[in-house]
Amino acid sequence: MSGLVASRVGIDLLGRTVIDDVSVTVPAGGWLTLVGPNGAGKSTLLRIFAGGVAHRGRVDFDGVRLAGLGSRERARTVAVVPQEPARPSGMTVLDYVLLGRTPYVPYLGIESAADVAIVGELLEVLDLRPLASRSVTSLSSGEFQRVVLGRALAQQAPLLLLDEPTTALDLGHAQHVLELVDELRVARELTVVSALHDLTFAGQFADRIAMLVDGAVAAEGVASDVLTEELIATHYGARVRVVADTDRGVVVVPVRDRARQEASP
Amino acid sequence: MTTPLSATESPAESPAESPLRPVRLPRRWLLLASALLVGVVVVGMAVGPAGVPLSGIVVEIVNYLPGVDLDGGLSDLESAVLWELRAPRIVLGLLVGGMLALAGAGYQGVFRNPLADPYLLGVAAGAGLGATLAIVTTADRLLLPIAAFVGACVGVAATYGLGRSAGGRSSDSLILAGVAVAAFLTAIQTYVNQRHSDSLREVYGWILGRLLTAGWGDVVMVLPYIAVAAAVILAHRRLLDVMSVGHAEAGGLGVPAARVRLVVVLAATLGTAAAVAVSGLIGFVGIVVPHLVRMLAGTSYRIVLPLAAIVGAAFLVGADLIARTIVAPGELPVGVVTAFVGAPFFTLVLRTSRGPA
Numbered sequence: 001m002s003g004l005v006a007s008r009v010g011i012d013l014l015g016r017t018v019i020d021d022v023s024v025t026v027p028a029g030g031w032l033t034l035v036g037p038n039g040a041g042k043s044t045l046l047r048i049f050a051g052g053v054a055h056r057g058r059v060d061f062d063g064v065r066l067a068g069l070g071s072r073e074r075a076r077t078v079a080v081v082p083q084e085p086a087r088p089s090g091m092t093v094l095d096y097v098l099l100g101r102t103p104y105v106p107y108l109g110i111e112s113a114a115d116v117a118i119v120g121e122l123l124e125v126l127d128l129r130p131l132a133s134r135s136v137t138s139l140s141s142g143e144f145q146r147v148v149l150g151r152a153l154a155q156q157a158p159l160l161l162l163d164e165p166t167t168a169l170d171l172g173h174a175q176h177v178l179e180l181v182d183e184l185r186v187a188r189e190l191t192v193v194s195a196l197h198d199l200t201f202a203g204q205f206a207d208r209i210a211m212l213v214d215g216a217v218a219a220e221g222v223a224s225d226v227l228t229e230e231l232i233a234t235h236y237g238a239r240v241r242v243v244a245d246t247d248r249g250v251v252v253v254p255v256r257d258r259a260r261q262e263a264s265p
Numbered sequence: 266m267t268t269p270l271s272a273t274e275s276p277a278e279s280p281a282e283s284p285l286r287p288v289r290l291p292r293r294w295l296l297l298a299s300a301l302l303v304g305v306v307v308v309g310m311a312v313g314p315a316g317v318p319l320s321g322i323v324v325e326i327v328n329y330l331p332g333v334d335l336d337g338g339l340s341d342l343e344s345a346v347l348w349e350l351r352a353p354r355i356v357l358g359l360l361v362g363g364m365l366a367l368a369g370a371g372y373q374g375v376f377r378n379p380l381a382d383p384y385l386l387g388v389a390a391g392a393g394l395g396a397t398l399a400i401v402t403t404a405d406r407l408l409l410p411i412a413a414f415v416g417a418c419v420g421v422a423a424t425y426g427l428g429r430s431a432g433g434r435s436s437d438s439l440i441l442a443g444v445a446v447a448a449f450l451t452a453i454q455t456y457v458n459q460r461h462s463d464s465l466r467e468v469y470g471w472i473l474g475r476l477l478t479a480g481w482g483d484v485v486m487v488l489p490y491i492a493v494a495a496a497v498i499l500a501h502r503r504l505l506d507v508m509s510v511g512h513a514e515a516g517g518l519g520v521p522a523a524r525v526r527l528v529v530v531l532a533a534t535l536g537t538a539a540a541v542a543v544s545g546l547i548g549f550v551g552i553v554v555p556h557l558v559r560m561l562a563g564t565s566y567r568i569v570l571p572l573a574a575i576v577g578a579a580f581l582v583g584a585d586l587i588a589r590t591i592v593a594p595g596e597l598p599v600g601v602v603t604a605f606v607g608a609p610f611f612t613l614v615l616r617t618s619r620g621p622a
Contacts, residue, residue: 108503
């Protein structure tokens, strides 16, 4: 089938099983969000999907096994927005986004006018054109996150992986970036897999949610099936209220434990 | 895509219609560096213990253009001083200086470590041991560069072997292995030195670096290595820019980061070993020249690599000019001059430039 198919994926790191027998599918054009407590293996699973690490099981995209692709071919298929991307000092926004063209630039060559044109169009779409000649080290977190997204989009890969794309952002910028990803997903027919900490964002933006616990899928489905008060209490050890949000999933609100609150003066 | 995206965050501070220009080597810096290089070479040709008239030198150089045959009025002796003493020494200085700066920039790129220098992975200690053994065991000085070259290669091979067995492919384990290998080889070298204190002075002179030549032999010997090494490093200019986001991200962008690092390290090491073999351990050029270029002209390797090669060449020829004239008729080791002149100059640029290197 088209889209991402991961079957019986697993990996051991430093003698510990980090991902254990995970099978998920994301249809082409869909958005799957991975949630789960710290250390559940969300980032590791994304790394496996990105194709750069040896693992058990297999991951196919549009019927092609990712582990079998060469590094350039893989970079044209999967683009990653890392959790903490490096900011090379002195590099301009334009040159940074042009890094995304690397899988199309000849090995020892430099980028062509066509590459610059593709990136120029992306900068317009992402509203980054006025920042093109600014250094990436001078940008705010929100601006830089859009620039990193631009670099990933410049790879023109049909599969986009986002590892905690909103961690460094305030509420407004986080909402804005996720909104942008959703628009681009529709406009460019991207398949998106993201890891998100914020359960409300997860409940609002993804088609489907997989909750990872200790490297295995504890629950998978639409937001209202996975983000329940019981599952969150069990796996996060957190007290929350889950509020249904008319047509766009759920809102997860943390609430304080009344008993504890009264016990401490 | 009709939603207005973040109009609040980016006020139009630069004109949005200006054309998009990817980073490239700025012409004015290229011209400036080239002018510096030509100036240093001309002065280097003109200055020396034997007075040779400048006009004659210019005519002699012009005569090398095709179809030109002028009489510069130089005697055979003056002509010999120019072409058999000064010219080979200057050309050797250009090759060694350019190579050390280029190798330093290459190491700094693949290791993403601003303190990386051409002697990082045991090259210096290996070459030092090789040269010391050659000096104490044989009177044949033609063997010295070969021994130094072999020693340098052995040092790096040991570092690579140790680094791989200790920590796989990480940069840190490789650099730490270099520290261990250097300490070990230096210990052997010091022991050999102590046992042969009569040749201490000669070993010491070699370690401080010098550009003594007898004709064109040394130039011919190192040219192939340095030409190949420089070409390989320069060809990686864009890939080194990609590597500046780190190995993992570069891998995601389709760059085989481990392979790029291996190729650049091999080229930089080969070129450094060749340079060290004929010049001794000239410090400072490989670490300071690339940083100087970064601070003044830009951080992209498309700028740093070519400019570092030119500026490194000019810097070493200039330093050698000082080394052979300032205490005439004696000579200072050029490595002393590079540090003595280079360190204050570098500090000055560090203070006046804005951003971090």
